[in-house]
Amino acid sequence: MKEFFKGKVVCITGSSQGIGKATALLLGSYGASIALNGRNPEKLQKAHDELTAQGIDCHSIVADISTKEDCKRIVDETVQHFGKLDVLINNAGIASRGRISESDPEAWDQIMQINTMGVINTTYFALPHLEKQNGSVIIISSMAAKVGVPGHAGYSASKMALTAYAKALQIEAHNKVHCGLVYVGFTANENQKQILKPDGTYEAIPQRKGLKLASREDVAKRIARVIVDRKKEITLTVLGKLQHILLKFAPSVVYAMLKKSYKTYDDMYDA
Numbered sequence: 001m002k003e004f005f006k007g008k009v010v011c012i013t014g015s016s017q018g019i020g021k022a023t024a025l026l027l028g029s030y031g032a033s034i035a036l037n038g039r040n041p042e043k044l045q046k047a048h049d050e051l052t053a054q055g056i057d058c059h060s061i062v063a064d065i066s067t068k069e070d071c072k073r074i075v076d077e078t079v080q081h082f083g084k085l086d087v088l089i090n091n092a093g094i095a096s097r098g099r100i101s102e103s104d105p106e107a108w109d110q111i112m113q114i115n116t117m118g119v120i121n122t123t124y125f126a127l128p129h130l131e132k133q134n135g136s137v138i139i140i141s142s143m144a145a146k147v148g149v150p151g152h153a154g155y156s157a158s159k160m161a162l163t164a165y166a167k168a169l170q171i172e173a174h175n176k177v178h179c180g181l182v183y184v185g186f187t188a189n190e191n192q193k194q195i196l197k198p199d200g201t202y203e204a205i206p207q208r209k210g211l212k213l214a215s216r217e218d219v220a221k222r223i224a225r226v227i228v229d230r231k232k233e234i235t236l237t238v239l240g241k242l243q244h245i246l247l248k249f250a251p252s253v254v255y256a257m258l259k260k261s262y263k264t265y266d267d268m269y270d271a
């Protein structure tokens with residue numbers, strides 16, 4: 001694994017905290033040069049300092065993937081700074097909540113622009129560079145991409161769209177660029193993680209109780225494996241794998257669980 005990443009240039013969107021930062025630290029420790037990204041300059045600088053303190057070669061790009069200009073700038077600056085691009089990890093994404101009937105078009109706009117169009121646009125600008133290196137594009141998705149999660153339809157839809165995109169890209173770019181789709185399960189969140197509300201504003205994400213959470217470092221290791229082994233798809237966590245199997249052989253069990261989770265949502269957030 002270490003040998004593979006030595007000398008590689010990896011661009012990770014949304015790497016100022018969370019899974020993105022853990023992946024930057026891991027791949028940087030293996031000898032990759034890292035292009036870091038996020039919207040908040042202070043948070044990004046802190047991550048930059050953390051990587052630099054570990055001797056990792058990195059370059060930070062303050063940019064918002066909800067605009068196509070910034071998606072282009074992320075790729076252009078990475079290539080200008082490091083001279084090439086081997087791996088793009090489309091990690092930046094936001095969580096969202098809201099019933100369909102109460103979710104403002106502004107909230108839908110934000111979730112689709114960041115989670116879906118941000119990935120599509122950054123990948124578009126990166127593909128010519130990745131082709132030169134026979135590189136990889138990784139798409140960080142979620143268990144929520146496999147079903148329509150009530151109370152979180154915006155998030156589900158934004159990630160489910162990426163499945164279609166990744167499956168098509170895997171065929172179109174076959175032999176030229178590897179595309180790996182990572183269905184992440186419940187993972188320990190950073191304290192400052194936020195969630196988009198149905199009115200288009202943000203609030204602190206509630207703590208997850210009674211769930212066994214994956215660590216961000218474990219998720220980073222699995223992402224590294226997907227790149228090295230050029231895997232097309234991976235589903236993380238026991239719960240994620242169980243959902244995957246049940247959807248194939250006993251989908252009604254999953255739908256019963258989703259109904260139950262919506263009841264909990266209703267109790268938490270009165271209509």
Ligand SMILES: NC(=O)c1ccc[n+]([C@@H]2O[C@H](COP(=O)([O-])OP(=O)(O)OC[C@H]3O[C@@H](n4cnc5c(N)ncnc54)[C@H](OP(=O)(O)O)[C@@H]3O)[C@@H](O)[C@H]2O)c1
Binds near residue numbers: 066092093142188
């Ligand atoms: N945590 C989980 O349980 C879980 C489960 C399934 C899937 N995932 C997926 O894993 C990925 C990372 O999740 P996480 O939990 O690590 O999230 P997180 O802690 O909220 O971190 C998100 C990162 O993305 C950046 N970001 C957000 N919007 C951005 C934008 N428009 N442009 C550029 N950067 C942006 C954030 O920095 P700024 O705010 O400064 O921009 C931050 O660095 C996401 O795609 C998420 O959907 C997570």
